[in-house]
Amino acid sequence: MNILKISSVITLLIGLTTSVFAQKFITKNGHTSFYSEAPMENIEAHNKEVLSIIDFESNEIVTTMLMNGFQFKKSLMQEHFNEKYVESDQFPKATFKGKFTPNETIDLSKDGNYELAVTGTLTIHGVTKPIDTSATIEVKDGAVSGKTNFNVKVEDYDISIPKVVVENIAETVLVTSEFTYSPYSN
Amino acid sequence: MKKLIKKYWIIPVLLTITLIGFSTYMYNKPRKNIIDAGAKYKVSSKKLFADFESNENQANKRYLNQVIEVAGSVKEVSKNQQGDFIVVLDSDGGFGTVRGTLIKNQKLEIDKIKEGEAITLKGICTGMLLDIILVDCYVIGET
Numbered sequence: 001m002n003i004l005k006i007s008s009v010i011t012l013l014i015g016l017t018t019s020v021f022a023q024k025f026i027t028k029n030g031h032t033s034f035y036s037e038a039p040m041e042n043i044e045a046h047n048k049e050v051l052s053i054i055d056f057e058s059n060e061i062v063t064t065m066l067m068n069g070f071q072f073k074k075s076l077m078q079e080h081f082n083e084k085y086v087e088s089d090q091f092p093k094a095t096f097k098g099k100f101t102p103n104e105t106i107d108l109s110k111d112g113n114y115e116l117a118v119t120g121t122l123t124i125h126g127v128t129k130p131i132d133t134s135a136t137i138e139v140k141d142g143a144v145s146g147k148t149n150f151n152v153k154v155e156d157y158d159i160s161i162p163k164v165v166v167e168n169i170a171e172t173v174l175v176t177s178e179f180t181y182s183p184y185s186n
Numbered sequence: 187m188k189k190l191i192k193k194y195w196i197i198p199v200l201l202t203i204t205l206i207g208f209s210t211y212m213y214n215k216p217r218k219n220i221i222d223a224g225a226k227y228k229v230s231s232k233k234l235f236a237d238f239e240s241n242e243n244q245a246n247k248r249y250l251n252q253v254i255e256v257a258g259s260v261k262e263v264s265k266n267q268q269g270d271f272i273v274v275l276d277s278d279g280g281f282g283t284v285r286g287t288l289i290k291n292q293k294l295e296i297d298k299i300k301e302g303e304a305i306t307l308k309g310i311c312t313g314m315l316l317d318i319i320l321v322d323c324y325v326i327g328e329t
Binding site for chain 1: 212213214215216217218246247250251266267268270272285287312313314315316317319321322
């Protein structure tokens with residue numbers, strides 16, 4: 001009887017601690033933007049509905065977004081982006097899947113900042129390429145936020161830019177992501 | 187001939203100016219103003235989610251980048267990282283919902299929108315992740 005009691009208390013405690021310190025975090029409103037700097041003009045677009053899940057147990061991260069969700073200031077640019085360059089109707093999503101290695105063990109129970117080395121694959125326009133980048137993670141009051149930026153070479157993803165507008169669009173665009181995560185329960 | 191040119195030189199000049207003006211306007215035209223835009227489809231959040239769940243490709247063909255009106259019951263109201271309001275509509279889809287990001291300039295008394303309330307969102311459908319996403323949303327009937 002006693003053993004039963006103790007074991008049930010232990011199970012309860014384990015259950016409690018895992019729910020307090022969830023290992024998986026999610027955001028459905030992450031922010032990803034890209035910036036293209038070219039002689040004629042600079043172009044930027046923002047997507048504020050990015051889905052990202054980070055798992056601190058397996059050190060995995062998955063991020064996916066809708067290409068149609070990138071908003072530009074000028075409607076014509078947005079139309080060209082979707083119809084001519086990334087062909088959003090055919091390839092509606094961009095996805096990153098990868099693993100990360102933190103510079104030190106991440107302790108979600110106290111505030112701290114961490115540097116991550118991230119390696120994985122990025123799929124845009126139906127083309128999947130390996131990618132290595134770095135990211136930062138901040139743990140504050142039990143909440144987790146992450147930031148990263150990296151360059152994407154447009155050509156790598158079979159996105160062709162017509163010669164006429166080559167002066168307007170850079171060959172490499174800077175992608176920046178910021179995620180504020182909340183604990184995720186299955 | 188010279189007389190003609192002298193008399194009517196203004197026509198090609200005016201045409202060129204109009205053309206340049208028009209192209210500049212088209213080039214710099216801002217995104218659709220959702221408040222004035224007509225909705226192509228009017229659906230319930232349940233129907234919208236069901237359409238995507240049963241056949242995503244078909245639903246993409248129908249709804250992607252279209253202005254649509256979605257009626258449903260409010261599941262959650264929150265703010266995103268940039269401070270824009272997010273209205274989540276129930277869809278009967280268990281985990282999946284319809285999530286709309288509101289435009290900044292709707293002077294909405296967001297506190298008045300309660301969970302379970304029936305509302306209609308007008309916005310542009312960008313597709314499905316876990317949820318159906320609407321951007322540039324406007325809550326119809328609220329001021």
